[in-house]
Amino acid sequence: MxxxxxxxxxxxxxxxxxxxxxxxxxxxxxxxxxxxxxxxxxxxxxxxxxxxxxxxxxxxxxxxxxxxxxxxxxxxxxxxxxxxxxxxxxxxxxxxxxxxxxxxxxxxxxxxxxxxxxxxxxxxxxxxKNSKLIIDTYACSTSKHSDEENDEHSESNESQCD
Structure with a gap:
């Protein structure tokens, strides 16, 4: 859900x-x-x-x-x-x-x-609104985050997607 x-x-x-x-x-x-x-x-x-x-x-x-x-x-x-x-x-x-x-x-x-x-x-x-797409490969879903949230999550998401 x-x-x-x-x-x-x-x-x-x-x-x-x-x-x-x-x-x-x-x-x-x-x-x-x-x-x-x-x-x-x-x-x-x-x-x-x-x-x-x-x-x-x-x-x-x-x-x-x-x-x-x-x-x-x-x-x-x-x-x-x-x-x-x-x-x-x-x-x-x-x-x-x-x-x-x-x-x-x-x-x-x-x-x-x-x-x-x-x-x-x-x-x-x-x-x-301006937002960047972040792909969660584990859940196979996409979500949009604001620029502030994106900065916080960018390092952890990059390591997961490698």
Whole structure:
């Protein structure tokens, strides 16, 4: 649950989205090495295929979903702003949330902006504060720390990653 808590806090996603954060964290953890299954990931042990992580994106980040020509008028926007929640269970597409219409959207035609997040109070896009990405190889999760925290942890993380 620490991973879920971090994902929700990192992009200020409301706690009501905790089930989506759990689904995404399970998806990530199944594609990370563990101590139980040596030299392979749980997904690889189950399916006998090396899993791809190219589709991994930051939970809660801003996305722009393409609106097809037949669903918009000439002067309408070509995309809508959504929030990334993970991947769809039904198809090979992204699961997104439209905060203005308050609906779940499933789409493959998506552009990501992982440097921004949704401001739930003003209903606008906010730029994420300056932070550096630190990878915890033991937990196979990523978290963002402020510059002060990063200075404290930089030496210990460098020795762990070698």
């Amino acid at each position: 620490n991973m879920v808590r971090c994902m929700l806090k990192d992009k200020n996603v409301p706690k009501t989205f905790w089930p989506e954060a759990v689904n995404w964290s399970v998806h990530i953890l199944n594609r990370c090495p563990t101590f139980v299954v040596k030299d392979i990931t749980p997904e690889e042990a189950w399916s006998a295929r090396k899993p791809s992580v190219s589709h991994f994106k930051i939970f809660g980040s801003i996305t722009y979903v393409h609106v097809p020509d037949n669903l918009r008028k000439k002067l309408d926007d070509k995309s809508i702003v959504c929030i990334y929640l993970g991947i769809s269970d039904e198809s090979k597409a992204y699961k997104l949330y439209d905060p203005l219409k308050k609906k779940i959207v499933i789409s493959k035609d998506v552009k990501f902006d992982e440097t921004k997040q949704w401001n739930w109070e003003t209903k606008e896009i906010d730029k994420v």
